[in-house]
Amino acid sequence: MSDSALDLLRRIFGHTGFRGEQAQIVEHVRAGGDALVLMPTGGGKSLCYQLPALLRAGCGIVVSPLIALMQDQVEGLRQLGVRAAFLNSTLDAADAAEVERQLLAGELDLLYVAPERLLTGRFLSLLERAHAGAGIALFAIDEAHCVSQWGHDFRPEYRQLTVLHERWPDVPRIALTATADAPTRREIVERLALEDARQFVSSFDRPNLRYRIMHKDGGGLRQLLDFLAGHRGESGIVYAFSRKRVEAVAEQLQAAGVRALPYHAGMDAAARAGNQRRFLQEDGVVMVATIAFGMGIDKPDVRFVAHVDLPKSIEGYYQETGRAGRDGEPAEAWLSYGLGDVVNLRQLIQQGEAGEERKRLELRKLDALLGYCETTQCRRQALLGWFGETHPGACGNCDNCLDPPRSWDGTEAARKALSCVYRTGQRFGAGHVIDVLRGVDSDKVRQWGHERLSTWGIGRDLDERQWRSVFRQLVAAGLLEADVEHHGALRLTASSGPVLRGERTLRFRSEPAPPPRGRKGRTGAGAAAGAFELSPEARIRFDALREWRAATAREQNVPAYVIFHDSTLRAIAEHAPDDLDELARIPGIGAGKLDRYGEAVLQRLFDAA
Known part of the structure; x- marks a missing residue:
């Protein structure tokens, strides 16, 4: 790894070293090579294209499928001092024109754009002018599994992205995804013309996630409330089968004193956006949602994902549970299901408008998920096996390992x-x-x-x-x-x-006996691992820093995690630095954030002493 790449990693992102294959990917793309990157959620995919874009001449163009995702990532980069922007429907004509001017003037390091906009004649013409002028550093195709018609997030526009290679063959491309079984991987390569690209396939394992699955007792509300009792004050997502079910579960949780909000495609757009904004910007909010609340959830401190109904496939389950614990800290994936869920999903598939081949595939995937739920083997071993990855089992962090079924x-x-x-x-x-x-x-x-x-x-x-x-x-x-x-x-x-x-x-x-009604107790993975234990003095500092972060985020109208992640605040609280030099040594604090927030953080630590 070159000194300049490592220097940028330290100076801008505040990290002292690369993880996994990040270093090889960055060097490969920096040198002009195409790449296909499969890396689990929270594994650091974004760095794999952000750093090469900063190291190469010109602006990196990032194809991103959701407005919320690109806006959060751009805001996070700006916090680091990176010249980033997006072009989407939220901008008025004047703001969009200013972003286009910045691109042509060479004033941007990264530009995020939706595939629909990128494929317009006007934008392709803009790219021609940019390439001839300041240059295009690379094309990054995020959420590349959207190219697969057999996947759960199919976006037909992704199939037209071969135009990037056809028109600008000298610009490196990097396609990235966290969810792709072997057939989907082959389809990504074929549809995006990445046959000559180097493939980087990281482990799909998320060792920080604890998997728990149980049979639904009645409607499953009591079981859900017992589970949530172990995650009081933590942010999480509860996925439900239908819009009606989302509304009912959200109301029941609210009645039980949980800060729950609904989210589904049938809601008023403003109300839906408002609920998503609260979830992203506030601590301790539980979002009850259909899978419409999907890609673009970049919140790192989601401590749990709960399914109160059976998902459609193992891929969907893996991607949805992957939204927990993106910060690498312990988190929990909990699922309750019943035979009625299987009937509902089969009916949904068979009465759908898809062709017979697609229906048969979806039914096979549903059967595979049901088999996963009923297995007595290590959950992690069974889950990774679906993606073609071997695991020895006995992970020690799933229900079948912690409490082996009889x-x-x-x-x-x-x-x-x-x-x-x-x-x-x-x-x-x-x-x-x-x-x-x-x-x-x-x-x-x-x-x-x-x-x-x-x-x-x-x-x-x-x-x-x-x-x-x-x-x-x-x-x-x-x-x-x-x-x-x-x-x-x-x-x-x-x-x-x-x-x-x-x-x-x-x-x-054997079906375990249901726990006594009203039993409460901490079941979260974080508590089980003792990950969040702080000394009384450090806890006071941590709480003070979180209050400061929340106020700062409200002032800037940005999610709290783009200021600092919880893990960074915990490290500050534990080490209690006395000056800027000591603060700069905390992981996650680059030069931009040190300049922007360093004095305020030290003052808050002084006030909390």
């Missing part, structure tokens, strides 16, 4: 369940079939005469919760499927035959 011989229970589904006509959901198995004398059972079936009452040895676990695991194993055209009726698959004939045995994971 299993039991479920062969006989499975035969009873499958037989009962068949004898009731394969036209009922799990609830009714369980009533027949347990011998429940209900109106519906008598209406259909199912009390006369041979399977009536043969499952009294298991309670309703245990039977629901059996049916859920039979669906996950591909022995039963939900017929969405008949309200989620369960029906046998071809794979059920060997079990019914006694030719195959099954083992099921």
